Amino acid sequence: MFIDTHLHLSTEDYHIDEIKDILRQARRNGVKKYIVCGCSKSEIKNVLKIYPQMRSISFAFGYHPEFADSITKQDLLELQEFICHDRVVAIGEIGLDYHYNNENRQQQQKIFREQLQLAEKLNLPVTIHSRDAIEDTYQILSQYHVKGVIHCFSGSLEMAQKFIKLGFYLGIGGVITFKNSKLKNVIAKIGLEHVVLETDSPYLSPEPYRGKKNGPQNIYHIACFLADLLNISIEEVAKITTTNAMCIFDLK
Template sequence: MIIDTHCHIYGSEMENAEQIIKESAKNDICVILNGTDPLSNNEILELADKYENVYGALGYFHTIADEVTEEDISLLDSQLGNDKIVAVGEIGLDYYHTKDNKDNQKQLFEKMLNLAQKHGLPVIVHSRKSMQDTYDILKCHDVVGSMHCYQGSAEMAHEFIKLGFYMGIGGPITNTNNKKTRKMIRKIDIGHMLVETDSPYLTPQEKRGEKNTPLNIKYVIRKISEELNMKENEVVEITTQNARDLFKF
């Protein structure tokens, strides 16, 4: 089995979501669908209940930081008790598009981390142009998890690893000009890596121009195996066990 630890395969993101889920199952791929708002969280709950190879992470993303209400937080709190929900995510900080609502982003992130602590769940964290703030907040909470699509340095990766985090490696590692990520994975142990696609986004270079799907996880695995001089089946075995250890399924 291969575990795609981060993707967005549901109706509000992909019109053929259920077909893709079925194809993934046929290829022995288990997916962790990540929510970003109440709509996607509800879609994930329905799909996780319907398909054996689907698990979920529920959360509120930085994009709705200015509009989340306490009622929304209470709703999410009640949903996190579902047996097939294995993490709080996708959550985090993003200063790439706007820095105007930094405080609201941080407050929402803190609330998500508090819910993760309450439910004993790991977190799946997005951090773009906000790495230091992300780290400073995480180190003040008793949580472990995944740094989704980690694009930072090896030195910073080691700091997150000390907190109990794995580095999520996805399609960007296949990009010819992305030497930074390939250098980073050579400096950390594969025991601290997870594989992901972020479908339908971040399509590997081999399928550039197409919408990404969990079936493209093979290109991520291939590139990791090349960079670490390992067999592909070894990469699958270790990263799958890493995911099982973190997400407890």
């Protein structure tokens, strides 16, 4: 069994029939649990509406750094309410993104810190978005008692080891299958002991589907790639990464 620990699966990105179809395909490919993100107020409301009953789907709610400039005190209070939902297993994706906006670093850091405090208070793991901001992300995370996943990890071996030492797992998805990805060298060295699988659907489809819309069924292709890379069986990849995900997100 596989777990897709990070995906976006709302009707903002997919037609509702497409979602049903995708989930059927994913089940056939061995994906049995999903952590669906809601990283804006509209995405949170959307997923709460479409997944009231599906026990295989858990949620991670938090405000993505791209919305940092517009987040108000009221929004943060509302986030606390959203997080009280019994199927929320993490706060995320939260973090820093200097790639798209390099001018509001202070504001991004403020919103990031507010949500880390919330995670600390509620004792919830976090899923971290970090783009062109890995040093600042590390510095800030090291000041809080939080654990979680560095979603779409793409740093160096040294950074991987630093995050692991802090208690974090690395979220590995389609990027590792890309031809020029340096990530395979990192994972070849550290193995899967601190790795969870994710697709980040609808983004970042693995090879051979790169450029197409992603879906959780593609976890299987990421797992096959890792099995080849590490010269272990796909069952072993499933076993290790699923155990890690169950542990960090306290899934039942």
